[in-house]
Amino acid sequence: MxxxxxxxxxxxxxxxxxxxxxxxxxxxxMTGTIIGAIFGDVLFGIFLGAMVQLxxxxxxxxxxxxxxxxxxxxxxxxxxxxxxxxxxxLGHSLFLAPLLGLAxxxxxxxxxxxxxRFNEKLYVRFMDHEECxxxxxxxxxxxxxxxxxxxxxxxFVLSALLVVPDACxxxxxxxxxxxxxxxxxxxxxxxxxxxxxxxxxxxxxICGLVLAVF
Amino acid sequence: xRLSLGRLLKIFWQSLFIQTxxxxxxxxSMGFLSDLIAGVGEGKREEIVRTQKGLFNTHPYMVxxxxxxxxxxxxxxxxxxxxxxxxxxxxxxxxxxxxDLLFWRTxxxxxxxxxxxxxxxxxxxxxxxxxxxxxxxxxxxxxKGISDGYNLGWDVIYLLKTRRFKLVREVFEAAGAVLSGxxxxxxxxxxxxxxxxxxxxxxMIMLTRRYSAVLIIISVFLLVLIIGLV
Numbered sequence: 001m002x003x004x005x006x007x008x009x010x011x012x013x014x015x016x017x018x019x020x021x022x023x024x025x026x027x028x029x030m031t032g033t034i035i036g037a038i039f040g041d042v043l044f045g046i047f048l049g050a051m052v053q054l055x056x057x058x059x060x061x062x063x064x065x066x067x068x069x070x071x072x073x074x075x076x077x078x079x080x081x082x083x084x085x086x087x088x089x090l091g092h093s094l095f096l097a098p099l100l101g102l103a104x105x106x107x108x109x110x111x112x113x114x115x116x117r118f119n120e121k122l123y124v125r126f127m128d129h130e131e132c133x134x135x136x137x138x139x140x141x142x143x144x145x146x147x148x149x150x151x152x153x154x155x156f157v158l159s160a161l162l163v164v165p166d167a168c169x170x171x172x173x174x175x176x177x178x179x180x181x182x183x184x185x186x187x188x189x190x191x192x193x194x195x196x197x198x199x200x201x202x203x204x205x206i207c208g209l210v211l212a213v214f
Numbered sequence: 215x216r217l218s219l220g221r222l223l224k225i226f227w228q229s230l231f232i233q234t235x236x237x238x239x240x241x242x243s244m245g246f247l248s249d250l251i252a253g254v255g256e257g258k259r260e261e262i263v264r265t266q267k268g269l270f271n272t273h274p275y276m277v278x279x280x281x282x283x284x285x286x287x288x289x290x291x292x293x294x295x296x297x298x299x300x301x302x303x304x305x306x307x308x309x310x311x312x313x314d315l316l317f318w319r320t321x322x323x324x325x326x327x328x329x330x331x332x333x334x335x336x337x338x339x340x341x342x343x344x345x346x347x348x349x350x351x352x353x354x355x356x357x358k359g360i361s362d363g364y365n366l367g368w369d370v371i372y373l374l375k376t377r378r379f380k381l382v383r384e385v386f387e388a389a390g391a392v393l394s395g396x397x398x399x400x401x402x403x404x405x406x407x408x409x410x411x412x413x414x415x416x417x418m419i420m421l422t423r424r425y426s427a428v429l430i431i432i433s434v435f436l437l438v439l440i441i442g443l444v
Contacts, residue, residue, distance in 0.1 A: 050334050102435040102438070122237070180400075182409070212398055212400070
């Protein structure tokens, strides 16, 4: 798929993060499904999205706190994987895509602060010209879209052009699963486990182990 | 006094853009004003902008309750702009904290865990279940919030003590705990999966000691890098 089209799609999806609706479409598990379907491998898209989702399960956008951009990390990881896969082995692609995604998540958080600083200028303009309310407000959509495009385009171009030598490190799907489950468990225990929910955790743990073994 | 379907839809539509122009000094101010004007009508636009501009921040799904109640106050015309501003100051904090607890801390992570577990085992069913169930709750609050806010007026704050918030949160907290345990179903019966124990402990320590989210993501980055190199 064309890198520019993928970047445009990513920038559109990322609007769901806060600029438009917040329906949950931008969550990594959803973007993994969408991008996976576009590239013809939904199941692997879901797997990658799920692993990124577990990493960013605890990122809570509360008040002025802006955590790393988990939604952008999901789009970058899955998009980069499929772009890398066209010229590289499975192991190399699995190694590089999460690295690009995690780096993209951190850069995305920084860019989000910049986008919101730009929105400050829109607010100042609105304060001076009250009749411009709708124009200043809806310009925020463009800010969010451009932020997404600035983040995705360079990383997707890099992924499309990158051909790594055989000596480059590789990881397996199992290794990625181990890392995903580790941080996912830590995040979910941190969020949900209290004295009154210990019993439910125990029941879930027993069922989970039974499912894993059989 | 009833809110017409047309006005309800206008408020609902504008509420989808509540955070579009989010900025540090004003947060959702422009989004809130646009939503309020959509409900009250262009006739009172200048008055609303003049008297209600300034910092506004609440949970994006909960803004419907606040706008509904504020539109009612403007329709009745009994409250002064200062009284409406006082109500907004109290309501935005209360609904922000309730919405953060209900959606960001409980409902969304629990449903995402469910989506991950079902998605990895059974494919597309996981993401679809998340999208449908999450948006049933999300859209319920967006739409019902407007009509409840309008019908109850300033008493809408007392809704925060009802089952709509408390029971749903308790149910999803329990579900989240079950799903945390069920996450173990993704583990394969393989010796290398024992690595989950020390890695999970490491991340747990970082989370409980409140390390910054950026530092935790950098740790995951380094972990992938080190494992790849080894």
